[in-house]
Amino acid sequence: xxxxxxxxxxxxxxxxxxxxxxxxxxxxxxxxxxxxxxxxxxxxxxxxxxxxxxxxxxxxxxxxxxxxxxxxxxxxxxxxxxxxxxxxxxxxxxxxxxxxxxxxxxxxxxxxxxxxxxxxxxxxxxxxxxxxxxxxxxxxxxxxxxxxxxxxxxxxxxxxxxxxxxxxxxxxxxxxxxxxxxxxxxxxxxxxxxxxxxxxxxxxxxxxxxxxxxxxxxxxxxxxxxxxxxxxxxxxxxxxxxxxxxxxxxxxxxxxxxxxxxxxxxxxxxxxxxxxxxxxxxxxxxxxxxxxxxxxxxxxxxxxxxxxxxxxxxxxxxxxxxxxxxxxxxxxxxxxxxxxxxxxxx
Amino acid sequence: xxxxxxxxxxxxxxxxxxxxxxxxxxxxxxxxxxxxxxxxxxxxxxxxxxxxxxxxxxxxxxxxxxxxxxxxxxxxxxxxxxxxxxxxxxxxxxxxxxxxxxxxxxxxxxxxxxxxxxxxxxxxxxxxxxxxxxxxxxxxxxxxxxxxxxxxxxxxxxxxxxxxxxxxxxxxxxxxxxxxxxxxxxxxxxxxxxxxxxxxxxxxxxxxxxxxxxxxxxxxxxxxxxxxxxxxxxxxxxxxxxxxxxxxxxxxxxxxxxxxxxxxxxxxxxxxxxxxxxxxxxxxxxxxxx
Numbered sequence: 001x002x003x004x005x006x007x008x009x010x011x012x013x014x015x016x017x018x019x020x021x022x023x024x025x026x027x028x029x030x031x032x033x034x035x036x037x038x039x040x041x042x043x044x045x046x047x048x049x050x051x052x053x054x055x056x057x058x059x060x061x062x063x064x065x066x067x068x069x070x071x072x073x074x075x076x077x078x079x080x081x082x083x084x085x086x087x088x089x090x091x092x093x094x095x096x097x098x099x100x101x102x103x104x105x106x107x108x109x110x111x112x113x114x115x116x117x118x119x120x121x122x123x124x125x126x127x128x129x130x131x132x133x134x135x136x137x138x139x140x141x142x143x144x145x146x147x148x149x150x151x152x153x154x155x156x157x158x159x160x161x162x163x164x165x166x167x168x169x170x171x172x173x174x175x176x177x178x179x180x181x182x183x184x185x186x187x188x189x190x191x192x193x194x195x196x197x198x199x200x201x202x203x204x205x206x207x208x209x210x211x212x213x214x215x216x217x218x219x220x221x222x223x224x225x226x227x228x229x230x231x232x233x234x235x236x237x238x239x240x241x242x243x244x245x246x247x248x249x250x251x252x253x254x255x256x257x258x259x260x261x262x263x264x265x266x267x268x269x270x271x272x273x274x275x276x277x278x279x280x281x282x283x284x285x286x287x288x289x290x291x292x293x294x295x296x297x298x299x300x301x302x303x304x305x306x307x308x309x310x311x312x313x314x315x316x317x318x319x320x321x322x323x324x325x326x327x328x329x330x331x332x333x334x335x336x337x338x339x340x341x342x343x344x345x346x
Numbered sequence: 347x348x349x350x351x352x353x354x355x356x357x358x359x360x361x362x363x364x365x366x367x368x369x370x371x372x373x374x375x376x377x378x379x380x381x382x383x384x385x386x387x388x389x390x391x392x393x394x395x396x397x398x399x400x401x402x403x404x405x406x407x408x409x410x411x412x413x414x415x416x417x418x419x420x421x422x423x424x425x426x427x428x429x430x431x432x433x434x435x436x437x438x439x440x441x442x443x444x445x446x447x448x449x450x451x452x453x454x455x456x457x458x459x460x461x462x463x464x465x466x467x468x469x470x471x472x473x474x475x476x477x478x479x480x481x482x483x484x485x486x487x488x489x490x491x492x493x494x495x496x497x498x499x500x501x502x503x504x505x506x507x508x509x510x511x512x513x514x515x516x517x518x519x520x521x522x523x524x525x526x527x528x529x530x531x532x533x534x535x536x537x538x539x540x541x542x543x544x545x546x547x548x549x550x551x552x553x554x555x556x557x558x559x560x561x562x563x564x565x566x567x568x569x570x571x572x573x574x575x576x577x578x579x580x581x582x583x584x585x586x587x588x589x590x591x592x593x594x595x596x597x598x599x600x601x602x603x604x605x606x607x608x609x610x611x612x613x614x615x616x617x618x619x620x621x622x623x624x625x626x627x628x629x630x631x632x633x634x635x636x
Contacts, residue, residue, distance in 0.1 A: 066365045069411045075390065075452045076369055076411055080361060111352050111618060112364045112603040223612075223632060251607030254365070254600045258412030265415075267365070270606070278608050280598045281437035283571060285611075295610075302632070303613035307349045 001187040001195070002167040002178060006045065009165060011183050013037060013091060020089035020125065023058060025051050034058050034090055044092050048133040048160075050316065054247035055093045056100060059120045060108075063268050066116070066254070070262035083119050092129040096140045096314040098153035100247030101126075106308045107250055116267070125173060128154030129165075130195075132202045137317030139208040139330055145314070148206060149199035159195040166195035210330050212311070215337050220302045221344060222336035223294065232332050233293035235325045240271035242319035242327070243296065248312045251277070272296050297332055350619050356399055356458070364603055367409045367454025368394055372447055373429055378515040379508075382480055383445055384421065384433040387453065400424050401462030402487040403594055403622045407602045408432060408440065409454025410447065416440035417599040419621070420458065421483040423490035433483040433515060459602040460621045463488050463566065463592065472501040474558045476577055478549045478569025479508050482515050484594050484621075485568050489523070496528060503530040503558050507549040507573075510535055511542050532556055550576040553584075560585040567593045578625055588626035595621050595628075 025044040026035035033053035068079045108114040130149035141147040151157035155174030158165040169175040243249040253270035278286045304312035360366040374386035389395045405419045422431035434441045508514045524531045534545035534552045597609035597616045604618035612632025
């Protein structure tokens with residue numbers, strides 16, 4: 001492990017900036033999100049909490065041009081934007097959000113490869129930062145990975161020990177990057193011990209819990225309980241915030257924009273919260289709100305595990321703390337599982 | 347269910363890009379009914395025209411550039427390769443735009459996607475086709491496929507219905523199948539109409555009267571949801587087992603390849619795991635939202 005004094009981290013970023021477009025958490029545009037580092041911004045040193053907009057937004061873009069088209073005398077010509085070969089480095093993303101990328105990789109890789117996503121993903125180095133100041137809506141420790149300082153889905157992992165960042169080399173590409181980086185010192189035993197202590201303290205700060213084993217066992221059976229879902233969905237306003245800001249939500253829409261024979265086809269984030277999402281000319285399988293809320297939660301906790309053997313939720317808590325009506329996925333999961341278990345027994 | 351292995355399916359991806367359509371040219375337009383048109387099309391790229399293959403029941407994503415993309419089964423048979431066909435009812439943005447296109451116009455095509463009908467399992471069987479309205483389009487691909495290899499199959503019955511005589515699609519096919527002595531063809535309309543001397547009654551009722559035997563048979567059903575919902579119970583009453591009943595399902599789709607998220611019924615994605623399912627599979631679906 002290596003270490004660097006916190007106040008010197010910008011010197012490291014400055015070096016990386018020569019080879020990569022560096023993204024850091026930033027509040028300069030209002031909401032905390034990953035933004036291209038301008039070489040000056042130090043706000044990420046003060047803003048110790050996770051971003052509002054998840055880092056997925058830098059890889060699975062909110063709006064992305066799939067191709068342009070124009071019509072000439074010979075007919076339609078399609079032009080695909082040049083593949084982005086820009087090398088990118090995301091600094092300071094949290095383990096939950098890195099895990100989320102590993103989760104949605106499965107969909108974008110499955111059967112037909114989605115080159116737009118995968119190309120950007122391949123060209124992006126993830127430098128994680130252990131989450132030493134989680135929100136009270138966070139429940140990552142319940143989701144079966146290492147929680148707030150889990151390094152497994154990053155290339156490098158930093159832990160804040162107060163005065164220093166202790167840097168763990170996770171992947172070969174992380175190791176290579178670090179080997180080229182100047183201004184780092186070797187972490188000694190006491191540094192490693194403080195990193196471990198900081199990690200353990202962070203785990204203790206995550207107080208919200210769900211019982212995943214019980215949920216896995218009982219929650220799937222809650223699906224056909226219409227009354228339960230009507231109740232659980234009652235206060236939802238179908239705004240879609242919980243899906244747009246969820247680091248594992250990947251649904252999208254495809255739309256054309258054109259005038260006079262030329263234009264482009266775009267992909268945009270979409271949300272299962274909206275009735276239009278599934279609307280067909282003659283019918284709509286998820287016209288009613290309770291069906292949509294049910295789809296959202298069961299997709300994450302029932303269908304995705306069925307298909308890819310992993311829950312599509314990392315406990316980042318955004319859908320709880322950013323919901324305008326305080327809808328709470330942990331309550332929903334717990335209540336639905338309890339109800340399903342009770343129904344089973346009777 | 348776990349994710350199905352679809353790696354064996356043929357894929358024709360423009361530039362290796364799953365979202366990029368191939369350009370196709372409309373060669374012929376047939377007005378089937380006041381709201382349905384069939385388009386004959388072919389790929390602009392000669393190599394693709396020669397190499398493109400698909401299975402009956404597979405679908406494509408059709409583009410009208412500037413308007414958008416929509417999902418339809420290929421309605422022609424892979425045994426008739428000089429062009430491809432798609433039949434569209436005018437109901438939404440893309441179908442309305444398609445209906446305004448004429449011969450020579452260019453459209454986009456991505457595909458073929460989905461699983462198609464299990465041809466190998468149908469060989470040596472008595473086949474009962476049950477279709478309503480535009481639902482004949484995907485079955486028509488299979489019907490011609492089967493008729494072009496007639497000796498591989500046993501008895502063939504077709505029961506097809508529409509609301510009124512003018513809503514019957516593919517009248518030229520109905521006529522050809524009616525004349526074919528190896529096909530038991532029944533055409534019906536929902537309510538009596540002037541000048542109509544054929545069967546009257548909704549498809550499930552007519553199916554019950556025709557009472558095809560379930561012995562060594564497979565029923566292939568497609569039509570509006572309400573027809574499908576009433577047809578399965580009739581088939582069950584006639585003695586068909588859920589494994590002997592096939593249908594092709596329809597949901598709103600965007601990507602066609604299992605990514606955009608919206609066409610699922612529980613953990614089943616209609617685009618990548620379907621659109622063809624047996625009633626036995628559908629009964630085992632996690633959700634009743636089919």
